[in-house]
Amino acid sequence: MSLLLALLLVPVGCMLVAAVLPSPRAILALCVAGAVAVAGIAAVLIPSALEAPVFAIGRQLMLDALSAYNLAIVMFVFLFSSVYALRYFGPAARDGSFGRGKARRFGASWFGFLASMILVLVSNNVGLLWVAMETTTLASALLVCLEFDQPSVRASWTYLMICSVGIALALLGTFLLCGEARNVTTGSESPFLWTDLSHVASRMRPGGVKLAFLFLLVGYGTKAGLAPMHTWLPDAHSQAPTPVSAVLSGVLLNCALYSISRFLPVVEGATGGDGWAFRLLVPFGLVSIVVAAAFIAHEHDLKRLLAYCSVEHIGIIALGLGLGGTTAALFHTLNHSISKMVAFFCVGNLARDHGTRDTRAIGGLLKTSRLAGAGLLVAIFALVGMPPSSVFMSELWIARDGIAGGHLPAVVAFLLGVGVIFIVLLRPILGMAWAPAIAGRATVRARALDWPLIVLPLVLLGVLGLWMPEGLQDALTRAAAVLGGAP
Amino acid sequence: MVDGLVHVALLILMPLPMLGLINRVKSIAAGRKGPPILQPVYDVVKLLQKGAVYSRTTTWLFVAGPIVALASSLLAALIVPLASTTSPFGFPADVFVFAYLLGVGRFFTMTAALDTGSAFEGMGASREAAYAALAEPALFLALMIVCIPAHSASFSDAFASIPAAGGLLRHPGLLLATLSLGVVLLAEASRIPVDDPNTHLELTMIHEVMVLDHGGPDFAFIQIGYALKFFVLGAVLVHLVLPIPASGWMAPVLFVAGQAGVAITVGIIESFMARLRLTRVPQFLIGACVVAAVGVLVLFTGGRP
Amino acid sequence: MSLNADLLLLLVIGIDLFIGSTGRLGARIRACALQGLVLAALPLAIQGTGVLTGGERVLHTVLAVLATLLLKAVAIPYFLMRAMRQSGVQREAEPEHSLHLSLLLCAVLVGLSFWISAVMLPPPEAGSSPLGVPAGLATLLVGLYLTVGGRTELTQVIGYLVLENGVFVIGQRVLGEFPLVVELGVLLDVLVAVMLMAVLVAFGHRQDPSAAGNGAATPVGGAR
Amino acid sequence: MSSILTVALVLTLLSVTLFIVAASLSALLGRHDRASLAVGTAGSVLGCGVGLAGSVMALLDGGTETVASAWRLPIGAIQVGIDPLSAFFLLCIFLVCGLGALFGAGYMRGWLGRRRLAPALAFFNVLAASMVAVVLARDGVLFLLAWEAMSLSSFFLVTFEGDRPDTRRAGIVYLIASHAGLVPLILLFVLLGGPSGSFAFDGILAAGAPAAVLATTCFLLALAGFGLKAGFWPLHAWLPEAHPAAPSHVSAVMSGVMIKMGIYGLLRTLTFLGDPPEWWGFVFIVVGVVSGVGGILHAIAQTDLKRLLAYSSVENVGIVSLGLGLGLIGRANGNATMAFLGFGGALLHVLNHGVMKGLLFQAAGSVLHATGTRDLDSLGGLLRRMPFTGAAFLTGSVAISGLPPLGGFVGELLIYVGAFTGAVELPSSSALWPLVVVPALALIGGLASACFVKAFGVGFLGSPRTPAAASAHEASPTMRVAMVLGIVLCLAVGVVPAVALRLVEAPAQFLSGAATLPAIVPAILSAAMRAALALMATVGILAVVRWALLRRREVRQAATWGCGYEAPTARMQYTAASFADPVLEPSESIFVQRIVHDGLEGPFPRSAHHERRMGDVVADRVIGPAIRGMVASFKWLDVLQQGGVPRYLVWVLLTVVVLLVWQLGAF
Known part of the structure; x- marks a missing residue:
């Protein structure tokens, strides 16, 4: 299917074009146009991929229900973030502080980032997956240090270092797994392709596969931001320009988790399907939630707050997978991406309006910049799982599936952890809402572009909390079927 | 019908002289002759004929206080059987209504006291509130000891069943109930050792200081209401102690004798006991609650009667 | 399996120990380059030189060997040396442990990796070098040790490269050949290294490298 | 399914x-x-008018009806229904x-x-x-949704007045409390819905009563979650913060x-759990005694009018809990x-308390409106x-x-009689429990008198x-109208209790399983009516006599009369704190007192300030330290995020090592 290839090549092409375009504003426009184009291709591809897997380049690329579902989320967030980038860098592009060099660097890395994420999702080859994953690190590290000042370079350095080591471990895991697979593949079967791996899984030796999975889990888990390997995340997410933060938090983590989850059916097939691999995710999920709670309690930087909140939600998704709530976890992925994206947009606007991201220094949230303030408040309410946001629904769903699977202690710990985060995350935000507006700070009117960027996703969250469209339900079921589930 | 008439007659004739009797006993114990037994009646009649002086601070509530206090005591007195085991106004569960009627009277007496805006009367009201709250459980527990054997929360049934249960002496629970009720009587009727009706130091008074500002008919109402309250609680005590028959001429005689006994006992207590320190009063009342609680436990040991 | 492969793998381990025992950055970088050279030679040693003259995967192998050689043995060490000179740091500032201790630790790590591959992993297939996994593992562990224990960014990068080399060796041992993706991976490592180098240079310009990377101390940032 | 019920359900939905x-609309404007x-x-x-009509219809009909909609929630379903229990609580809500x-129209x-x-x-x-919606919901998810919306x-x-520091504190406390309450509720519904696989109440009921252990777990979870909303002691600590701030x-x-709604939730949960064991009733009685006495003691200690009323709510749910306890013991003993x-x-007390606490808060609001202070x-x-306001507050x-x-x-009379019935008719091993209610209620009543006199x-x-x-x-006309209606309602229930009985009859039968109205109830209520009328008549007659x-x-x-003192000032009146002192003295040790006292200094002191605040024993001694301890214990996790790249890598490696060691047996 050539469309699948186009999905990859269009961003690559945009990347090359962005690297040579002369005007920053043209590059920003290209970002939007390119994102629209890729989203359009994805929109054509996804329905058919949900029905049956789509292949390209001799089965090296594949888009099945699971990756199509994730691709939809990626494209959604990416599209919105591209528009937001226009809004975010627009003023700087006009006054010259977003110069040509920076713009080119941004445009190229932006599309490189998109291409690598798409590659993560569409690769049918575990090696290719690894390469794509590494590429996302590279592209996003460039984006993180776009400003190239001390903190951002430092954050970028930490990010590169930790994730590279992590991903090296994942490579080791990949080698080990493929080594095991190589012993049992016959004929045209390749030890590198998902499609074949799942066929031969039952013939592999459980011990070797388990060892490989441990490395894969820690390796890709580092990239996904599961605690205690999450340490790079708050720095990188808070130092990146806001559109980048939104994509990092909103979808890059999902991609990493997607990589782990892809291995689950293979490992399960090799180990007799007793849920060993799924169970391994549970402690990571719980630890992530607890660690996030602990750090949110002391944090004052808005973007770092959101970054830790991502650690929490990735933990919840991992927990959901581990407890047998595969569908719920996938639904939660969507909800988290949307809400985190909006939260970052709002924080970006607020930080620009107030000149700071320190929760203690911002007051009159709902007065000084009304739309961004209200949007942040609503987004945070959604993120902490307040109904009627869909996050509440997916968390409830995970709890239900966990109980149905007989994991009472884990569910109790999960609910308690989420409850603690509810409090510690809302406290600074409400503090900003209640604190008197800083004297002399004029009310900042929202631009026309801000309205759809902030309001649309929030409305979507509310709608999804109260109404499950037939199509989404179907997609979730099909995507979950790819993963199977913990017994 | 006759019973009802006797009831009303006793209600009209006895309460105020009982107070006179107490004073007489105290005087005699102090070696004085003392005022006539009917002195309280004379006082009330005189008060009823007087005009009134109202504080500029007060409102209609100040006037309402004595009226409600008297009305509630009157109704309570109609509920409790006097010289009989039936009362003209008895009904199922009247025990609870009885206690709450006394509560209404107290509520309005206290608010009337606060209406004057005087620190003294506030002081009295505050103490009244505290001690009444502590006396309440004792009263209810004691009444339960009486009512449970009768399987009915009505005074008529309960009093009728006491002789069947063997009276006071055969029933240790009943004895404890009597003790407890005695304390409640002293507290509710503001007698020594809880309160001293004769003191002239406002700082130490409870009931008297609450009604300092009332005069004329209002004060008369208060005095009558107060006497009725004493009388009706005394009546309950009498029924616990003496086997008052359901009817017949013996009933009024026994009852009047019993009430006189109550008055004399109170008079003797007042003569030979000092007022408790205010901080000790709660202990005294909690003690009454504990006694009544023990009475309930005694009642339940070996199966409920 | 030829003797050559065993010798090469032994050499890899030896280089690990050397890197662990020297405090001079220049020496470490050179050792790294040597290790890259060895790694480039490894496929030839395993598959025999005959692979260069015939067979279906000639081009493939040649390219892999050349890429490895070029990158791991030449380009990266060159960049590292440049970065070292620019940052002005010649040796590990005040090594945390004495170098003897460091050497001892590396020796223990090497021992550990032999033990792990003997006890925990399945025995090697007949005909393949028994040294493959232990050597790879040892390289990996020493690399990790250098990364974690490194006090300057340069040491950490060197450690990371050693670690990569370890994964590379293990991959070769486990998979027996270079699949396309591993080659891509090698290329990527270069990119990573270049990135790291860029960062390093940035640090060099902005002095105070010792405080770098302390995320918790990052002040609450401005409008971003 | 009767048509009356359908109409009632439609009317309540119309009100929503x-x-x-x-x-x-008001948001858009x-x-x-x-x-x-x-x-x-x-x-x-x-809406309240329409809903009131609907709920009364449903209450009088006494039937049950459930309607499911085809709307797709992500999980759960939109199912609403009405039964006597719902209808009764709807009535309270609408009133x-x-x-x-x-x-509020005047107040705002x-x-x-x-x-x-x-x-x-x-x-x-x-x-x-x-x-x-909480009351109408017939599906766990819908219930939780409505609950959180509430x-x-x-x-x-x-x-609303978020710029005031005390309001902010109240808001945070309230938020924490309501979320802490949500966790047990989610668990409760998840556990209940677990066996049947759906959250629908029909499904839960159809699955039959859960096994004893599960039922007990559910009961305790409900007690924690709903008890927190209801304000049961010691889960009440948020209530005196939040209610006065609004x-x-x-x-x-x-x-x-x-x-x-907490009470409703408890009652609704009990309908799922089959026949209650006797000890659940005992638990309710203990909770009731503790809440009642603790609540009213704290209420007396307050000098803030609205805080006092809030604590009094704790007392009153205590009384409700006593009634529930009796009901459960009665059911357990048949x-x-x-x-x-x-x-x-x-239930009657729920209704009464709604009306009278509404009236009291409105009067307090009108005082706040007029004077700007709650002290x-x-x-x-x-x-x-x-x-007007004074009469309302007095009533x-x-x-x-x-x-x-x-x-x-x-309402209290019914509970007294219920307790007495239990004390007389139950086997003597259980009979002491209901008997506890009698002195407890008496004490609570006495203290409540003291509190409200003060x-x-x-x-x-x-x-x-x-x-x-x-x-x-004086308050504005609309405020007065609301208060007059409240006064009338308070009086109506007392004077014509038969009407009130008609309202609680169906739900009480629904809960108690009584096939018919017990004969003693109308007798008692008519007696209460006679007593009330007689009291009013006597008061009237005496008033005429006095006139x-x-x-x-x-x-x-x-x-x-100042006992001879000629120059009294208003400041010399008895204060709220002085009034409370003798009442509190026996129980002073349970309070956390904060005394601010800058003593008199020198031979001619200028002025002095003495202030005593009665803190909440649970909030100050338990919850506060617990939360601070938790936040402090998070501190040690900071070690994760210190030390830069090398240390971060150590965590990654440590994870690998721990996993390897943990799963050593798996290879």
């Missing part, structure tokens, strides 16, 4: 629609305060919310021009709608009905009379200046002290202590 439309006030109020009042909205005018009113009106309507909307109402008509709704009396008394010791003499005070002839008495006496009687109190003005006596006599005005 009206609330939501009113909420949206954001900048036009007057318009949004008018629209919001009209919507609430209209109290309607009066609250009416009062005080903020005109100073604050945007639209949010308060919108959230008030949302609160009403969500409470109705918490959230009331949170925004509590923080605008007064909202406090009225929160105290009057919102905390009763004694339908006792069960009916217990549940009936509890009792800054008030005084208000009855002269605000006769509420008498009623909430459980005194005849007002409503509060009837509140009314210090606040409304005597002479004004501050200029603000001296210049107080006749004084008609021809001299009636003079003078200063209060």
Whole structure:
């Protein structure tokens, strides 16, 4: 299917074009146009991929229900973030502080980032997956240090270092797994392709596969931001320009988790399907939630707050997978991406309006910049799982599936952890809402572009909390079927 | 019908002289002759004929206080059987209504006291509130000891069943109930050792200081209401102690004798006991609650009667 | 399996120990380059030189060997040396442990990796070098040790490269050949290294490298 | 399925629609305060009127009906239904919310021009709608949704004056509390829905009563989750913070009905759990005694009028809990009379408390409106200046002290009789438990009298202590209308208890399983009515007598007799704290006292300040330290995020090592 290839090549092409375009504003426009184009291709591809897997380049690329579902989320967030980038860098592009060099660097890395994420999702080859994953690190590290000042370079350095080591471990895991697979593949079967791996899984030796999975889990888990390997995340997410933060938090983590989850059916097939691999995710999920709670309690930087909140939600998704709530976890992925994206947009606007991201220094949230303030408040309410946001629904769903699977202690710990985060995350935000507006700070009117960027996703969250469209339900079921589930 | 008439007659004739009797006993114990037994009646009649002086601070509530206090005591007195085991106004569960009627009277007496805006009367009201709250459980527990054997929360049934249960002496629970009720009587009727009706130091008074500002008919109402309250609680005590028959001429005689006994006992207590320190009063009342609680436990040991 | 492969793998381990025992950055970088050279030679040693003259995967192998050689043995060490000179740091500032201790630790790590591959992993297939996994593992562990224990960014990068080399060796041992993706991976490592180098240079310009990377101390940032 | 029920259900749903439309409109009219006030109020009042009709119809019909919709929630389903239990609580909601909205229309005018009113009106309507939805929900997910909407909307109402520090504190405390309560509720519904695989109440009921262990777990979870909302001691700590902070008509709704949603939830959960073991009833009795006595003692200790009322709500849910305990014991022992009396008394008290606490909060609000303060010791003499408000507060005070002839008495009487019935008719091993209720209720009643004499006496009687109190003005007409309606309701329940009985009859039978109305109940209620009427008649007669006596006599005005002291000032009146002291003295050790005292210094001291605050023992001794401890214990995790790249890598490696060691056996 050539469309699948186009999905990859269009961003690559945009990347090359962005690297040579002369005007920053043209590059920003290209970002939007390119994102629209890729989203359009994805929109054509996804329905058919949900029905049956789509292949390209001799089965090296594949888009099945699971990756199509994730691709939809990626494209959604990416599209919105591209528009937001226009809004975010627009003023700087006009006054010259977003110069040509920076713009080119941004445009190229932006599309490189998109291409690598798409590659993560569409690769049918575990090696290719690894390469794509590494590429996302590279592209996003460039984006993180776009400003190239001390903190951002430092954050970028930490990010590169930790994730590279992590991903090296994942490579080791990949080698080990493929080594095991190589012993049992016959004929045209390749030890590198998902499609074949799942066929031969039952013939592999459980011990070797388990060892490989441990490395894969820690390796890709580092990239996904599961605690205690999450340490790079708050720095990188808070130092990146806001559109980048939104994509990092909103979808890059999902991609990493997607990589782990892809291995689950293979490992399960090799180990007799007793849920060993799924169970391994549970402690990571719980630890992530607890660690996030602990750090949110002391944090004052808005973007770092959101970054830790991502650690929490990735933990919840991992927990959901581990407890047998595969569908719920996938639904939660969507909800988290949307809400985190909006939260970052709002924080970006607020930080620009107030000149700071320190929760203690911002007051009159709902007065000084009304739309961004209200949007942040609503987004945070959604993120902490307040109904009627869909996050509440997916968390409830995970709890239900966990109980149905007989994991009472884990569910109790999960609910308690989420409850603690509810409090510690809302406290600074409400503090900003209640604190008197800083004297002399004029009310900042929202631009026309801000309205759809902030309001649309929030409305979507509310709608999804109260109404499950037939199509989404179907997609979730099909995507979950790819993963199977913990017994 | 006759019973009802006797009831009303006793209600009209006895309460105020009982107070006179107490004073007489105290005087005699102090070696004085003392005022006539009917002195309280004379006082009330005189008060009823007087005009009134109202504080500029007060409102209609100040006037309402004595009226409600008297009305509630009157109704309570109609509920409790006097010289009989039936009362003209008895009904199922009247025990609870009885206690709450006394509560209404107290509520309005206290608010009337606060209406004057005087620190003294506030002081009295505050103490009244505290001690009444502590006396309440004792009263209810004691009444339960009486009512449970009768399987009915009505005074008529309960009093009728006491002789069947063997009276006071055969029933240790009943004895404890009597003790407890005695304390409640002293507290509710503001007698020594809880309160001293004769003191002239406002700082130490409870009931008297609450009604300092009332005069004329209002004060008369208060005095009558107060006497009725004493009388009706005394009546309950009498029924616990003496086997008052359901009817017949013996009933009024026994009852009047019993009430006189109550008055004399109170008079003797007042003569030979000092007022408790205010901080000790709660202990005294909690003690009454504990006694009544023990009475309930005694009642339940070996199966409920 | 030829003797050559065993010798090469032994050499890899030896280089690990050397890197662990020297405090001079220049020496470490050179050792790294040597290790890259060895790694480039490894496929030839395993598959025999005959692979260069015939067979279906000639081009493939040649390219892999050349890429490895070029990158791991030449380009990266060159960049590292440049970065070292620019940052002005010649040796590990005040090594945390004495170098003897460091050497001892590396020796223990090497021992550990032999033990792990003997006890925990399945025995090697007949005909393949028994040294493959232990050597790879040892390289990996020493690399990790250098990364974690490194006090300057340069040491950490060197450690990371050693670690990569370890994964590379293990991959070769486990998979027996270079699949396309591993080659891509090698290329990527270069990119990573270049990135790291860029960062390093940035640090060099902005002095105070010792405080770098302390995320918790990052002040609450401005409008971003 | 009867057509009356269908109509009733449609009417209640219509009321929800009206609330939501009113909420949206008043929010959209954001900048036009007057318009949004008018629209919001009209919507609430209209909705409550419509809903009231529906709920009364359903209550009189006494049947059960459930309707499922085809709407797809992500999980769960939209299912609503009405049965006697729902209908009764709907009645309470519509009554109290309607009066609250009416009062609020006048009350909110005080903020005109100073604050945007639209949010308060919108959230008030949302609160009403969500409470109705809680009661109508027949699916766990829908229930939780409505429950959280209720918490959230009331949170925004509590923080209406978010710029005040104490309000902020209250808001945070409230948020923490309501979320802490949500966790057990989620677990509860997940556990209940687990076996049947769906959250629908029908499904849960159809799955049959859960096994004993599961039932007990569910019971305890419900007690924790719903008890927190209901304000059971010691889960009450949020209540005295949150309720006073809200605008007064909202406090009225929160105290009057919102905390009763906790009671509703408990009762609804009990219907799922099959036949209750006896000890559940004992638990309720213990909870009731502790809440009642603890609540009222803390109420007496308060000098803040609205805080006092909030603590009194804790006391009153304690009384409700006593009734529930009796009902459960009755059911466990198969004694339908006792069960009916217990549940009936509890429900009647729910209704009564809604009305009278609504009235009291409205009166307190009108005082706040007029004087700008809630501090009792800054008030005084208000009855002269605000006769309507004073009468309302007095009526509420008498009623909430459980005194005849007002409503509060009837509910307590039923509970007393229920307890007595239990003490007489149960096997003697269990009979002591109901007997405990009698002295407990008596003590609570006595203390409540003391509390409200203090509140009314210090606040409304005597002479004004501050200029603000001296210049107080009467409430506006709409506020007065609301209060008069409240007074009438209080009186009506007390004087015509048969009507009140008709309202609780169906739900009490539903809960107790009594096939018919126990014969003793009408007898008692008619007796109560006679007592109330007789009392009123006697008071009337005596008033006439007094009038006749004084008609021809001299009636003079003078200063209060000061025992010879000639220059009394208003500051010399007895204060709220002094009044409370003798009552609290026996129990002083349970309070956490904060005494601020800058003592007299030197031979000629200028002025001195002495202040005593009675803190909440649970909040100050347990919850506060627990939360601080938790936050402090998070500190040690900071080690994860210190030390830069090398240290971060150590964590990654450590994870690998731990995993390897942990899973060593798996290879």
